[in-house]
Amino acid sequence: xxxxxxxxxxxxxxxxxxxxxxxxxxxxxxxxxxxxxxxxxxxxxxxxxxxxxxxxxxxxxxxxxxxxxxxxxxxxxxxxxxxxxxxxxxxxxxxxxxxxxxxxxxxxxxxxxxxxxxxxxxxxxxxxxxxxxxxxxxxxxxxxxxxxxxxxxxxxxxxxxxxxxxxxxxxxxxxxxxxxxxxxxxxxxxxxxxxxxxxxxxxxxxxxxxxxxxxxxxxxxxxxxxxxxxxxxxxxxxxxxxxxxxxxxxxxxxxxxxxxx
Numbered sequence: 001x002x003x004x005x006x007x008x009x010x011x012x013x014x015x016x017x018x019x020x021x022x023x024x025x026x027x028x029x030x031x032x033x034x035x036x037x038x039x040x041x042x043x044x045x046x047x048x049x050x051x052x053x054x055x056x057x058x059x060x061x062x063x064x065x066x067x068x069x070x071x072x073x074x075x076x077x078x079x080x081x082x083x084x085x086x087x088x089x090x091x092x093x094x095x096x097x098x099x100x101x102x103x104x105x106x107x108x109x110x111x112x113x114x115x116x117x118x119x120x121x122x123x124x125x126x127x128x129x130x131x132x133x134x135x136x137x138x139x140x141x142x143x144x145x146x147x148x149x150x151x152x153x154x155x156x157x158x159x160x161x162x163x164x165x166x167x168x169x170x171x172x173x174x175x176x177x178x179x180x181x182x183x184x185x186x187x188x189x190x191x192x193x194x195x196x197x198x199x200x201x202x203x204x205x206x207x208x209x210x211x212x213x214x215x216x217x218x219x220x221x222x223x224x225x226x227x228x229x230x231x232x233x234x235x236x237x238x239x240x241x242x243x244x245x246x247x248x249x250x251x252x253x254x255x256x257x258x259x260x261x
Contacts, residue, residue: 001034001035001130001131001133001163001235001236001238002031002032002033002034002035002233002234002235003033003034003035003036003037003194003214003233003234003235003236004029004033004035004036004037004074004231004232004233004234005037005194005196005212005214005223005230005231005232005233005234006022006025006026006036006037006038006039006196006231007039007196007197007198007199007210007212007225007229007230007231007232008021008022008025008039008042008198008199008200008229009198009199009200009229010039010041010042010044010045010198010200010202011045012044012045012047012202012203013044013045013047013049013052013053013203014043014044015043015044015053015055015060015061015080018042018043018044019043019060019061019064022038022042022068023064023068025231026068026071026072026076027071029072029231029233030233031233032072032073032074033072033074033233034074034075034130034131035074035075035077035130035131035135036068036069036072036074036075036076036077037077037078037165037167037194037196038076038077038078038167038196039078039079039167039168039169039196039197039198040078040079040090040106040139040140040167040168040169040198041079041080041081041090041169042078042079042080042167043061043080043081044080044081045169045198045202045203046113046140046169046202046206047081047203048113048114048115048118050081050083050088050118050119051088053081054081054082054083054088055080055081055082055083056082056083056084057082057084057091057103061080062093065078065093065095065101066095066099066101068095069095069096069097069099070097070098070099072097073097074097075094075095075096075097075128075130076095077092077093077094077095077137077165077167078092078093078167078196079091079092079093079106079139079167080093081119087120088118088119088120089105089106089119089120089122090105090106090109090115090119090139091103091104091105091106092104092105092106092137092138092139092167094126094128094137096130102126102128103126104122104124104125104126104137104138104139105120105121105122105123106119106121106122106139106140106141106142107121107122107123107125107138107139107142107145107148108121108141108142108144108145108148109121109141110140110141115141125138125148127158127159127160127161132238133162133163133238134160134161134162134163135161135162135163135164135165136149136151136161136163136164136165137165137167138164138165138166138167139166139167139168140166140167140168140169140170142166143166143168143170143178143181143182143185143195144177144181146184146185146188149164149185149189150189151164151189151190151191151251153190153251153254161189161191162191162192162238162241163191163192163193163194163236164185164186164189164191164192164193164194165193165194165195165196166182166193166194166195166196167196168195168196168197168198169197169198169202169208170195170197170208170211171206171207171208172206172207172208172209173206175209175211178195178197178211179211179213179224182195182213182215183215183219183221184219185215186215186216186217186218186219187218187219189251190217190241190244190245190248190250190251191217191241192214192215192216192217192236192241193213193214193215194213194214194215195211195212195213195215196212197209197210197211197212198210199227199228199229209226209227210225210226210227210228210230211224211225211226212224212225212230212232213225214234214236216236216240217240217241217244217245218244222234222236
């Protein structure tokens with residue numbers, strides 16, 4: 001699979017400017033791609049001013065994602081602020097080139113920024129099939145919670161994945177946790193892990209170092225880039241993943257448990 005990671009310096013609470021900037025990158029990709037990954041809240045930065053920036057699901061950003069997926073021939077995914085009635089969600093959209101889509105609402109809301117008092121938490125993961133891969137997209141703070149991120153291969157094929165995605169606005173102050181946990185999630189789940197973050201400084205003065213990365217199923221860093229904007233394309237191998245799982249089936253010794261919610 002060919003994956004494209006976009007690590008931008010986002011404009012603060014400026015959806016029009018961010019969509020234009022990202023669109024320019026997408027129109028100038030050097031190679032075709034299967035999957036394009038944008039950061040968390042890619043239209044605004046990590047804002048708690050949901051009332052000012054939220055959109056109904058089937059409005060401008062949703063239609064933009066649909067257009068980008070159609071024109072690139074790739075799945076495009078990332079999260080932005082969505083309003084349903086009087087409720088706000090940090091919602092990831094999984095948009096396919098044919099217009100079919102799915103959504104994931106961030107499960108673990110970052111209480112240290114007050115996110116849990118403004119947005120409504122999701123209750124269900126999604127696992128999407130694309131180009132022969134099973135892919136589980138999650139959002140930022142979800143990375144800290146191994147139970148929610150668990151590759152539940154021994155329970156049911158419906159719960160298993162080959163690629164775990166995290167879209168994020170993960171600040172520089174906790175970059176070591178980001179880097180270590182991405183590798184940890186890959187090792188414990190026998191899965192590729194891709195984390196896409198932003199750079200620059202947001203409207204609250206918080207700096208971001210990016211550190212967007214591709215980690216393989218052994219926990220080895222295939223790619224990582226810090227501090228500056230980048231569009232990176234990476235090829236990963238399902239055959240190599242399956243071969244490693246056959247040689248080292250640690251998942252068969254995993255402890256069973258029930259995930260609430």
